[in-house]
Amino acid sequence: MQLSILDQSMIPEGSTPTQALTNTIALARAADALGYHRYWLAEHHATAxxxxxxxxxxxxxLSAxxxxxxxxxxxxxxxxxxxxxxxxxxxxxQALAPGRVDLGIGRGAGATARDARLLNPALGHSSDHAFAEQVSATRAFLGERGDQDGIMPSVDGMPxxxxxxxxxxxxxxxxxxxLPYSFAHFGRPEIVAEAVRTYRHSFDSxxxxxxxxxxxxxxxxxPTRAEAERVFASQRLFRQRMTRGDLRPVxxxxxxxAQLHGRPEIPRTSGPEWPPYAVGSSADVAEQLTAMAAAVGIDEFVVLSTIHGHEDRVRSYALLAEALGVRPRRVAATQDA
Known part of the structure; x- marks a missing residue:
């Protein structure tokens, strides 16, 4: 089972967008040294x-x-x-970082209807068929068709x-x-097993x-369940705000x-078999992810941690990597961001 990171470059309360991007650079460097497999950047528009x-x-x-x-x-x-x-x-x-670039392609969210029109004034309704054609065209332009059409730069391999x-x-x-498939379990935890079965059953080899x-x-x-619940409180309030359209910093x-009245997260007595979040000590979280991977058929987890403090966030990723036996990587020294 491989372990990767999804970074939304979240903006912590009391900080700035510039500092959020600086934190992303620092976290990527840490992830490299910790031995994570890949590091993905999200796309979100016009949000605080x-x-x-x-x-x-x-x-x-980050490739540099x-x-x-x-x-x-x-x-x-x-x-x-x-x-x-x-x-x-x-x-x-791909030319700048041969063999190290991923192109994850998504279809939804990331922008309001207004912002979507600003991004693409000609944007209409994206049907399943139209989106599939876009994906196929992108794939072709990255491969032999792109070479034939003279798309530059001409490179060995493709993302x-x-x-x-x-x-x-x-x-x-x-x-x-x-294609390989990445499922956003943190958004739709109730259908993860169904989605994975559908993907494997539909796969054209x-x-x-x-x-x-x-x-x-x-x-x-x-280090402790209580401390994990403390840092998780930021995500709990942040998600409550998001459901109301309140897109303030984390x-x-x-x-x-204070706004949650000091209550710890209440354990679920019903709901999805596999919760959208794993919260606790590194041993507890590693046990949950290992069991989920075996039961659902997961090859890789891409981890998202909406943690306010940068040091707490790095610590969370370090504890997880160690608990799951990820081998640290020797990395060359880089300049400060």
Missing amino acids: SFASPAPEIMTAR ETTGLRIGSGGVLLPYYSPFKVAETFRVL EIWLLGASSSSAALAGRLG RGGGSPRVMVGIGVYCA PAPETAL
Whole structure:
């Protein structure tokens, strides 16, 4: 089981978007040394919560800041863009970091209807068929068709393409296209097993590939359960605000606990078999992820941790990597961000 990171470049309360991007660079360096497999950047537009509208730019920066990590988008929201332009951009990234670039492709969210129209004034309703054609075109432009059409730069190999989603229909599409699939479990935990079954059942291996399943999950590790619940309080209040359309920066744990009346997270007595978040000591979290991977059929977890304090966030990822036996990586020294 491989372990990776999804970073939304969240903006902590009391901080700035610039500092959020600096934190992303620092976290990527730490992830590289800790031995994580890949590091993905999310795409969100016109929000005070995240400083992440351009994952392709951060991919370029982080590929220069790291040595062993795969770096990429998690993901590019393809309906907003030209497949030709996306292919050009990721060909450049492949030339800059050969064999280390991922192109995660998504379809939904990331922008309001207004912002989506600003991103692409010609944007209409994206049907399943139209999106599938966009994905296929991007794939072709990255490969032999792009070479034939003279798309530059001409590079050896191509980025690893993943299809992202949170539904059985996206799982089926990834399977039909013969692509690796990343399921956003933190968004739709109740259907993770169904989506993985659908993907594997639908997978077309005629292109020579084999099915690969990545699952995105929220993880909040600390030395004790009580401390993990404290840092998780920020995510609890942040998510409550999001459901009301309140997209402020991520609150500090003290702010969150005050507004949550100091209550710890209440254990679920019903709901999805596999919760969207793993919260606790590193041993507890590692046990939950290992059991889930075996039961559902997961090859890789991509971990999202909405933790206010940068040091707490790095600590959470370090504890998780150690508990799951990830081997640290020797990395070259880099300049300070």
